[in-house]
Every structure is written in C-alpha cells, then in structure tokens.
Amino acid sequence: MTLRHGDRSQAVRDLQRKLNDHGAKLSADGIYGDATEAAVRTYQLKTGLVSDGVAGSKTLASLLGADTQKLLKHADLVKASERLGVPVAAIYALNEVESKGRGFLDNGKPVILFERHVMYKRLQGPRAVELARLNPALVNPKPGGYIGGTAEHQRLAQARQLDDTAALESASWGAFQIMGFHWERLGYINVQDFVDHMARSEPEQLEAFVRFIETDPTLHKALKALKWAKVAELYNGADYKRNLYDVKLERAFERHQDRALAVA
Structure with missing residues (x-):
C-alpha cells in the first residue's frame, strides 16, 4: 500500500495516528493534506529514510518498528548527488x-526480472538455438514469459542450470533494474560479484546506478544539464515518451526542489 498527498481513507487516518505516536500533532481526519505530507517527511528525515513525503511500504513498515537497515536512506541520495554533481x-x-x-521482495531477495531474450543473445549461436527449442520459456529470441515477484527467482534458478553466468547477466537487478551484463562496465569482478552486491542492500543497488550514470558520459552530461527528455531517452529507451518518463522526471524534480530538501 502507498499513501500520498490527496488520498482520503481509513488507512490515512491510521497513518496519522501512527505519526502522532511518533511526535506529530495531526488531526486524524483521514485526509492526506499538506500537514500530513510534512509530518511524513519529518518522520522520514528523523529515521533516515528517503524523505519524499510518500508513505509507501518502507515508511509504513518503519512506523510499525520494522528493521530498515538494508533500505535506501536520505543520506545515500545526498552522497549520490554530490558524487554526480547534481x-x-x-x-x-x-x-x-x-x-x-x-x-x-518480502522474502528478502532482491527484486529481479529475468529476460529470456537477453539469455538468447548472451548464449549466441547454435547453442542458443538448441536451448530455445528445448526451453522456450527461458531462452527465446522474443521477450516475454514474465511471472513477476518471487517467481522470477524460480525462472532465474532454472536458467542458471543451463548457464550460470549467462542467466545472471540476463536479469535486471534491484530497485534501479540494472542488467547483469553491465557488471564489467560498472567495475565489478564478475557478474557473480555484481549479484552479491545487489543482494546486500538498497544503497549497494544505488551504487550500481550511480556507476551506470558515471560510465555513460552522455547520460551524465544530460543529467547535469537537467535535460529530462534526454535522460529518459538514454535510460529508458526510444519509447520513453509513451510512458511519459521525461514528464514524470521533470515534475518529480520540481516537486522535490520546491520543498527545499534539507541535508540530513
């Protein structure tokens, strides 16, 4: 569940009460307005979480006393901004x-998405053709076959039995969906080393994302210039306009900039 500005519900009322238990002084009216958003940001900064004013699964879990050690923190984003110069x-x-x-995921494994068409490309040649014939759900020149969630790890485990390295290189890893085949460009010893880091924590996943930007001079330059259309095109591909990635990035930037984030 994710609660944000503009929501009206019993869940918002419950959120307001939990925030009040942590020092906020909100009217538990069930309306996620400016005061509630500000209280969420204050709580997030106080606990070190990413301070976006949105009560997502991480913030809600933290309010209930869950361990947030592996989660991305405000300080991690500040360090990334300093490193990238943005x-x-x-x-x-x-x-x-x-x-x-x-x-x-809820079971503690990193979020992944296994790409069978990438597996086909990584294997190449007659072997790829033969394995595609025998295992089309795992090796296929066409994308698809996604199951989502924990089931993606089952697909990956099956693919690893065919070729461990190619399988790990054929999945996107972590919050920022970095493909495994980028391991060498990003400075990891091998794909197994990359996967090990992605399984450690969200800050490690952010580290890979920062390296991804640093090792793409055109992307880094576009980000420094805040040219969101170019950033979206380079990161999301030619179809970025269909999903309005550039518009979403610009609006999110303006919203966070307007709130003058404090460095924790």
Missing part, C-alpha cells in the same frame, strides 16, 4: 521515477 532533488526524482520503489 541537485539532491534530481536524485530524488530519479529514485522516484526510475526505481521500482523497493529493491527487495
């Missing part, structure tokens, strides 16, 4: 729009 609000926008929102 405003903190720009990193917040990227995290909001380009991230899946969380880097780990």
Whole structure:
C-alpha cells in the first residue's frame, strides 16, 4: 500500500495516528493534506529514510518498528548527488521515477526480472538455438514469459542450470533494474560479484546506478544539464515518451526542489 498527498481513507487516518505516536500533532481526519505530507517527511528525515513525503511500504513498515537497515536512506541520495554533481532533488526524482520503489521482495531477495531474450543473445549461436527449442520459456529470441515477484527467482534458478553466468547477466537487478551484463562496465569482478552486491542492500543497488550514470558520459552530461527528455531517452529507451518518463522526471524534480530538501 502507498499513501500520498490527496488520498482520503481509513488507512490515512491510521497513518496519522501512527505519526502522532511518533511526535506529530495531526488531526486524524483521514485526509492526506499538506500537514500530513510534512509530518511524513519529518518522520522520514528523523529515521533516515528517503524523505519524499510518500508513505509507501518502507515508511509504513518503519512506523510499525520494522528493521530498515538494508533500505535506501536520505543520506545515500545526498552522497549520490554530490558524487554526480547534481541537485539532491534530481536524485530524488530519479529514485522516484526510475526505481521500482523497493529493491527487495518480502522474502528478502532482491527484486529481479529475468529476460529470456537477453539469455538468447548472451548464449549466441547454435547453442542458443538448441536451448530455445528445448526451453522456450527461458531462452527465446522474443521477450516475454514474465511471472513477476518471487517467481522470477524460480525462472532465474532454472536458467542458471543451463548457464550460470549467462542467466545472471540476463536479469535486471534491484530497485534501479540494472542488467547483469553491465557488471564489467560498472567495475565489478564478475557478474557473480555484481549479484552479491545487489543482494546486500538498497544503497549497494544505488551504487550500481550511480556507476551506470558515471560510465555513460552522455547520460551524465544530460543529467547535469537537467535535460529530462534526454535522460529518459538514454535510460529508458526510444519509447520513453509513451510512458511519459521525461514528464514524470521533470515534475518529480520540481516537486522535490520546491520543498527545499534539507541535508540530513
């Protein structure tokens, strides 16, 4: 569940009560207005979470006393902004729009999506053709076959039995969906090392994302210039306009910039 500005529900009322238990002084009216958003941001900064004013699964879990050690923190985004030489609000926008929102599933495994068509490309040649004939759900020149959630790890496990390295390289990993085959470009020892880092924490997943930007001079330059259409095109591909990634990035940047994020 994700609660945000404009929502009206019993869940919002419950959120307001939990925030009041942590020092807020809200009227538990069930309306997610400016005061509630501000209280959420204050709580997020106080606990070190990403301070976006949105009560997503991480914030709600934290309010209930869950362990947030592996989660992305405000300080991590600040460090990334300093390293890339861009405003903190720009990193917040990227995290909001380009991230899946969380880097780990409820069972503790990193979020992944196995791409069977990438597996086909990584294997190449007669072997790829033969394995595609025998295992079309795992090796296929056409994308698809997605199941989602924890089931993607089952698909990956089956693919690893065919070829461990190619399988790991054929999945996107973590909150920022970095493909495994980028491991060498990003400075990891091998794809297994990359996967090990992606399984450690969301800050490690952000590290891979920062390296992805650093090692693409054109993308890095576009981000520094805040040219959101170019950023979206380079990161999301030619179809970025269909999903309005550039518009979403610009709006998110303006929203976070307007709230003048404080460095925790």
